[in-house]
Amino acid sequence: MFHLIETIALHKKFTSGKNIIIAVEDVSLTFDKGTSTAITGPSGCGKTTLINMIGLLVPPSSGELLINSTSFSTINSRERTKYRNQFFGYIVQNFALVDHYNVYENVEIPLLYANPALNKKERRNRVQSVLQKVGILEKVKEKVSTLSGGQKQRVAIARALVNNPEVILADEPTGSLDTETSKEIFLLLKSLVEEGKTLIMVTHNPELAQGCEREIKMIDGNLLI
Amino acid sequence: MIQFKLAIKDILKKPMTAVLFMLQIFVSLFFLFAAARELLFSFHGLDAIKKLEANDSIYFQTGSTSHLNYSQENEDFLQKLMDSEKKAYSILTSVRFEGLENTPVVMGVGAFDEVFNLEKYNKVRTDSTDSTIWIGSKVKSVHVGDVLQYGTVKKEKSIIEGRLPANSTYILREAMMSLDESIVILTSKQKMNELHSYYYMDELMRNSVLFDVNSDEIAEYILRMNQQGTTLSPISFNQQLHEHYGSLYKNAILLTAFYLITSLFVFVSLTINTIQLIEQNLQEYAVHLLYGARLESIFQRIMVYLLGMIIPPISLALSVLFLMGSGLAYVYWGIGFCMIIPLVISLIGLSRLKSSNIIYVARERA
Numbered sequence: 001m002f003h004l005i006e007t008i009a010l011h012k013k014f015t016s017g018k019n020i021i022i023a024v025e026d027v028s029l030t031f032d033k034g035t036s037t038a039i040t041g042p043s044g045c046g047k048t049t050l051i052n053m054i055g056l057l058v059p060p061s062s063g064e065l066l067i068n069s070t071s072f073s074t075i076n077s078r079e080r081t082k083y084r085n086q087f088f089g090y091i092v093q094n095f096a097l098v099d100h101y102n103v104y105e106n107v108e109i110p111l112l113y114a115n116p117a118l119n120k121k122e123r124r125n126r127v128q129s130v131l132q133k134v135g136i137l138e139k140v141k142e143k144v145s146t147l148s149g150g151q152k153q154r155v156a157i158a159r160a161l162v163n164n165p166e167v168i169l170a171d172e173p174t175g176s177l178d179t180e181t182s183k184e185i186f187l188l189l190k191s192l193v194e195e196g197k198t199l200i201m202v203t204h205n206p207e208l209a210q211g212c213e214r215e216i217k218m219i220d221g222n223l224l225i
Numbered sequence: 226m227i228q229f230k231l232a233i234k235d236i237l238k239k240p241m242t243a244v245l246f247m248l249q250i251f252v253s254l255f256f257l258f259a260a261a262r263e264l265l266f267s268f269h270g271l272d273a274i275k276k277l278e279a280n281d282s283i284y285f286q287t288g289s290t291s292h293l294n295y296s297q298e299n300e301d302f303l304q305k306l307m308d309s310e311k312k313a314y315s316i317l318t319s320v321r322f323e324g325l326e327n328t329p330v331v332m333g334v335g336a337f338d339e340v341f342n343l344e345k346y347n348k349v350r351t352d353s354t355d356s357t358i359w360i361g362s363k364v365k366s367v368h369v370g371d372v373l374q375y376g377t378v379k380k381e382k383s384i385i386e387g388r389l390p391a392n393s394t395y396i397l398r399e400a401m402m403s404l405d406e407s408i409v410i411l412t413s414k415q416k417m418n419e420l421h422s423y424y425y426m427d428e429l430m431r432n433s434v435l436f437d438v439n440s441d442e443i444a445e446y447i448l449r450m451n452q453q454g455t456t457l458s459p460i461s462f463n464q465q466l467h468e469h470y471g472s473l474y475k476n477a478i479l480l481t482a483f484y485l486i487t488s489l490f491v492f493v494s495l496t497i498n499t500i501q502l503i504e505q506n507l508q509e510y511a512v513h514l515l516y517g518a519r520l521e522s523i524f525q526r527i528m529v530y531l532l533g534m535i536i537p538p539i540s541l542a543l544s545v546l547f548l549m550g551s552g553l554a555y556v557y558w559g560i561g562f563c564m565i566i567p568l569v570i571s572l573i574g575l576s577r578l579k580s581s582n583i584i585y586v587a588r589e590r591a
């Protein structure tokens with residue numbers, strides 16, 4: 001059976017001084033194209049570490065990660081960069097926007113590294129259409145520091161989408177938003193899944209977790225079955 | 226190319242920071258170069274002092290300021306020491322070239338070149354019937370390649386061979402003097418006689434310095450002078466050293482300390498400020514890495530950014546120093562020094578952006 005992403009006994013330990021923290025312990029999971037998955041669990045149970053390993057941002061201590069059935073344990077940095085740029089769209093905690101850039105400049109970042117390279121006009125078209133999609137085209141020239149939380153998250157989503165990735169990795173995308181805005185953002189993410197994108201989302205919000213096709217519960221680095 | 230544009234944007238983004246940073250580099254470099262210059266001057270002098278000290282040099286105090294009487298025998302004695310044995314030198318400073326009355330002339334006779342580290346500038350003088358002309362690093366009234374005419378009883382023309390390195394020095398009695406502003410003639414006692422006959426012999430004798438000379442020979446020399454009615458008291462350079470040159474040593478040590486402290490201060494503050502500059506941009510770099518930049522691209526961007534901040538003040542400092550007439554050596558020295566810093570510091574900056582960290586850095590609020 002073909003899976004878009006498969007983790008086999010993915011394991012991560014951190015050593016800080018004398019302490020060894022096992023953040024994720026032998027997690028085996030599969031993700032299929034066009035599905036939505038919520039990862040939930042108490043603080044410190046390893047959700048972020050897991051999603052970062054899947055997104056090639058944190059190297060696993062042991063275990064295998066397969067993307068399109070290709071093993072990623074021995075991948076070189078050039079390949080990894082390419083996947084970061086084109087295969088994954090990251091929505092991280094706190095938005096990770098560049099405050100002194102305007103909306104346009106923030107969303108344009110992934111396009112600066114696109115391969116093959118895009119010219120200025122192509123980049124502008126792509127940025128405008130994605131801003132349209134997330135519904136804040138009218139803010140295109142504003143500095144992001146002047147935006148509300150919900151608007152910032154829309155910019156962050158636009159940036160994650162602009163290079164048309166297969167998989168959207170969202171770490172608490174509604175963490176700092178009020179209930180109403182959270183719902184709006186979640187609906188936006190769901191609409192992307194309907195278009196065929198794959199969503200893997202860490203959340204503390206049970207309502208949003210219920211809204212996903214699948215919920216994976218974690219505790220102390222393990223899956224709760 | 227994109228990284229280049231981004232780096233330029235980084236500089237223009239905070240113009241005040243850029244200006245202050247550049248100003249800091251300019252001022253520090255300026256002080257550093259100035260300190261280095263003083264230090265070199267004092268080291269050149271100390272070098273000569275060491276030679277004079279090692280050779281047990283002797284110079285003379287004459288009782289009178291009036292004309293000196295001397296015998297042919299004594300003149301021959303000096304000529305032998307200066308020209309063939311290279312155990313003596315003298316310095317004439319009263320010579321002037323016609324039309325160049327405001328440019329000091331230092332005429333080094335005999336072993337002058339050896340004592341003051343100018344041997345290699347004397348290469349043209351193959352035997353004791355030649356002389357060569359050089360100019361100090363700051364002389365403006367004449368140029369390398371100009372032909373000068375000199376001589377009192379016999380005229381001769383010589384081409385100016387080149388410039389001496391900046392901070393060349395010589396010691397005349399108790400004083401350390403610079404050659405930077407002077408026309409310097411390196412010659413022999415025999416050539417002196419040929420050109421000037423006895424005209425400058427008085428000064429030559431008063432300023433002569435003997436080293437490594439047998440004390441009996443010196444005693445005879447003094448005795449013969451006495452017989453001519455001229456009183457000469459020998460002064461040991463080494464004895465004077467402690468009185469007059471001790472302060473030179475002290476100065477050199479103070480200068481060295483000052484120089485080292487200045488360098489350290491400049492290096493530390495430059496490093497801290499540069500790291501701060503990078504820290505300010507680190508979150509942005511991390512965001513770029515997260516969305517597809519390669520570490521090499523960020524390295525390029527940091528390099529362009531730092532070089533863009535560093536090159537203008539260096540160029541300014543160097544051109545000001547150049548206009549003030551300092552030697553070229555500092556230019557290369559300064560450029561080398563300033564290129565190393567951004568390289569080292571970009572590496573420090575990059576180490577903060579290891580792939581396992583970028584997501585945390587990207588999330589930090591700038």
Ligand SMILES: Nc1ncnc2c1ncn2[C@@H]1O[C@H](COP(=O)(O)OP(=O)(O)OP(=O)(O)O)[C@@H](O)[C@H]1O
Binds near residue numbers: 043048
């Ligand atoms: N870089 C790191 N160095 C050391 N320990 C780490 C590191 N990252 C995570 N940990 C530890 O690993 C464990 C899991 O952390 P992780 O961030 O994955 O939890 P989480 O489930 O995302 O928590 P939260 O809901 O609070 O975001 C924690 O004990 C954490 O302290």
Ligand SMILES: [Mg+2]
Binds near residue numbers: 049
């Ligand atoms: Mg987390």
